Amino acid sequence: MKKRTLTRRDFLKTAAVTPLAGSLALSGFKAAGPAAAAPGKSRVILIRRLDVIGADKKQKPEVVQQMLDEAMAALFGEKNPADAWKRIVKPADTVGIKTNVWNYLPTGPAVEAALKARVLGAGVPEERIGLADRGVLSNPLFTKATVLLNARPARTHAWSGMGSCIKNMIQFVPQPSAYHGDTCADLAAIWSLPAVKDRVKLNVQVMMTPLFHSIGPQNFSEQYTWPYKGLIVGQDPVAVDAVALRILEAKRREFFGEDKPLQPPAHHIAYADTRHHLGHSDPAMIELLKLGDSDGILI
Amino acid sequence: MDKTKAALAGLLPAEVQGWKAAGEDRFFDPQTIFDYLDGGGEVYRSYNFQLLLSRRYEKPDRPALIADVFDMGTPADAFGVFTHDLDGEPAGIGQGSLYKAGLLSFWKGRTFVALTAGEETEESRRAVLEIGRRAAEAIKEAGSEPSLLKLVPEAWALPQRVHYFHTHPILNYHYFVAADNVLDLNEKTEAVLAVAGVKGAKSYLLIVKYPDDGSTSAAFRHFAGAIIPGASGDGSKQMTDKTWTAGRRQGSHVIIVFKSVSRESALASLGDVERLLEIKRK
Numbered sequence: 001m002k003k004r005t006l007t008r009r010d011f012l013k014t015a016a017v018t019p020l021a022g023s024l025a026l027s028g029f030k031a032a033g034p035a036a037a038a039p040g041k042s043r044v045i046l047i048r049r050l051d052v053i054g055a056d057k058k059q060k061p062e063v064v065q066q067m068l069d070e071a072m073a074a075l076f077g078e079k080n081p082a083d084a085w086k087r088i089v090k091p092a093d094t095v096g097i098k099t100n101v102w103n104y105l106p107t108g109p110a111v112e113a114a115l116k117a118r119v120l121g122a123g124v125p126e127e128r129i130g131l132a133d134r135g136v137l138s139n140p141l142f143t144k145a146t147v148l149l150n151a152r153p154a155r156t157h158a159w160s161g162m163g164s165c166i167k168n169m170i171q172f173v174p175q176p177s178a179y180h181g182d183t184c185a186d187l188a189a190i191w192s193l194p195a196v197k198d199r200v201k202l203n204v205q206v207m208m209t210p211l212f213h214s215i216g217p218q219n220f221s222e223q224y225t226w227p228y229k230g231l232i233v234g235q236d237p238v239a240v241d242a243v244a245l246r247i248l249e250a251k252r253r254e255f256f257g258e259d260k261p262l263q264p265p266a267h268h269i270a271y272a273d274t275r276h277h278l279g280h281s282d283p284a285m286i287e288l289l290k291l292g293d294s295d296g297i298l299i
Numbered sequence: 300m301d302k303t304k305a306a307l308a309g310l311l312p313a314e315v316q317g318w319k320a321a322g323e324d325r326f327f328d329p330q331t332i333f334d335y336l337d338g339g340g341e342v343y344r345s346y347n348f349q350l351l352l353s354r355r356y357e358k359p360d361r362p363a364l365i366a367d368v369f370d371m372g373t374p375a376d377a378f379g380v381f382t383h384d385l386d387g388e389p390a391g392i393g394q395g396s397l398y399k400a401g402l403l404s405f406w407k408g409r410t411f412v413a414l415t416a417g418e419e420t421e422e423s424r425r426a427v428l429e430i431g432r433r434a435a436e437a438i439k440e441a442g443s444e445p446s447l448l449k450l451v452p453e454a455w456a457l458p459q460r461v462h463y464f465h466t467h468p469i470l471n472y473h474y475f476v477a478a479d480n481v482l483d484l485n486e487k488t489e490a491v492l493a494v495a496g497v498k499g500a501k502s503y504l505l506i507v508k509y510p511d512d513g514s515t516s517a518a519f520r521h522f523a524g525a526i527i528p529g530a531s532g533d534g535s536k537q538m539t540d541k542t543w544t545a546g547r548r549q550g551s552h553v554i555i556v557f558k559s560v561s562r563e564s565a566l567a568s569l570g571d572v573e574r575l576l577e578i579k580r581k
Contacts, residue, residue: 102337104417157337157338157339158336158337158338158339158342159337159338159339159340159341159342160338176333176338177333177338177341180338180341182468182478183341183468183471183472184338185478215384215386215399215400215402216367216384216402216404216413216415217336217339217343217367217413217415218365218367218402218413218415218417219336219339220415220417221400221401221402221415221417221419222401222417222418222419223400223401223419224400258498258499263472263473264468264471264472265475267478
């Protein structure tokens with residue numbers, strides 16, 4: 001029998017139930033807690049659905065949309081995902097969806113479409129929505145964006161240790177290699193540049209089939225991916241990445257049968273917290289809410 | 300196509316077992332490699348690579364194979380970049396080769412080759428190995444391993460346990476010493492790191508050669524002050540985890556043992572390297 005982390009009945013019985021949560025239960029969405037995160041903490045949603053990938057190994061768009069909707073509702077403590085989106089996107093906004101097109105493991109059309117659908121639903125017209133990975137510095141939909149949404153697949157990386165939400169903004173600098181020093185220790189500095197600062201309203205680590213070990217110049221072997229079937233969603237990119245990192249590390253322990261730290265270490269995530277104060281990497285400062293299926297959750 | 304590019308392209312077969320070269324070969328240099336390998340290009344830059352050829356092989360209804368052929372400039376650096384990842388089974392190709400999970404890597408002369416099947420099947424494995432064999436045959440000149448390896452004592456010279464490199468990030472990749480570059484490693488230094496022991500009880504022997512005595516002296520002072528302050532006169536110090544670190548400077552070399560189980564063992568290893576240095580000088 002599949003194990004589920006939190007059902008609607010569980011929530012109504014055990015969580016602090018507010019009137020909004022009751023309405024949310026009636027509407028069919030699973031509220032995951034109070035409207036706001038505990039003081040000082042960053043709320044991060046981990047949602048998994050074991051039915052999100054079909055027999056053809058492709059993500060089912062309708063399930064991805066449901067996952068994103070539930071995650072957004074829980075992230076903002078709203079009964080309706082549309083209300084959650086209104087917290088970060090207004091009709092007058094120009095929205096850039098910063099995706100990742102790495103050919104072996106891209107963000108993918110299902111996640112991209114799910115994000116775009118909800119931005120459209122928030123009242124932003126199509127012509128003011130950009131979707132790109134490269135060329136953002138010459139794309140007015142990004143250079144003039146009032147909102148950036150950041151979505152990328154979770155994977156190990158030959159130089160930064162992990163392909164992170166923090167790192168996904170590197171295309172906003174004219175010379176990315178300038179941030180390679182000390183195996184990308186100070187990637188978070190990119191987030192204080194005008195092109196990025198205060199614009200990123202949502203971060204999504206796509207955990208559908210993450211890569212947990214890199215080999216060779218191509219950095220990829222399918223043997224080192226696995227169907228985790230999840231999304232990690234949050235406003236704090238450091239917290240989102242810290243949760244993804246824990247999962248990759250747990251998978252490596254499981255697969256290799258020993259503690260096998262990332263090589264090189266993804267120290268840019270901790271430094272994003274301790275040096276650059278971009279967000280929280282300490283689990284004690286992250287309010288992690290787990291939704292959906294718990295089979296194989298690893299953390 | 301210039302001669303260097305043509306020479307690299309000539310190393311690869313046009314077709315193997317139904318996989319055919321597809322599209323144009325692509326070439327990258329130390330400035331443009333990031334366009335292809337992203338930050339991972341720093342690994343090859345740290346070994347002074349000169350030129351990279353990337354070729355894609357396709358076969359109907361099969362995942363593609365990617366050939367990456369690096370002109371590393373010298374056999375020492377071709378060997379060195381090969382030692383960046385020593386997991387896998389020897390494949391008997393070139394002067395050193397390993398295969399795992401769809402990836403074949405080997406070095407011969409100044410060339411390093413990586414052949415990747417992103418999705419491994421028995422068919423793709425055979426094709427990758429055959430492309431590798433043909434490429435190795437096409438590389439006419441073999442080369443020598445770095446002479447620094449001669450200073451690794453026999454007890455430390457274990458298969459797939461010795462790494463050669465130049466820079467601080469690569470040292471930390473294999474064994475984290477410090478966030479700061481306490482050994483003043485750079486493109487002009489040569490380093491060997493040998494690993495002994497089993498998981499949970501590994502020890503490390505590091506030998507670094509500097510271009511001159513002045514930089515050696517400065518580097519050793521920097522290291523000693525940062526990592527083993529207050530070390531005994533013999534260069535040894537017990538660390539907070541109860542293992543022993545010992546380091547000495549000999550001429551233009553710095554020799555260090557990390558995570559030794561005992562002071563005696565650490566000093567014995569330093570002594571072994573010093574004896575090999577003496578032999579080398581004679």
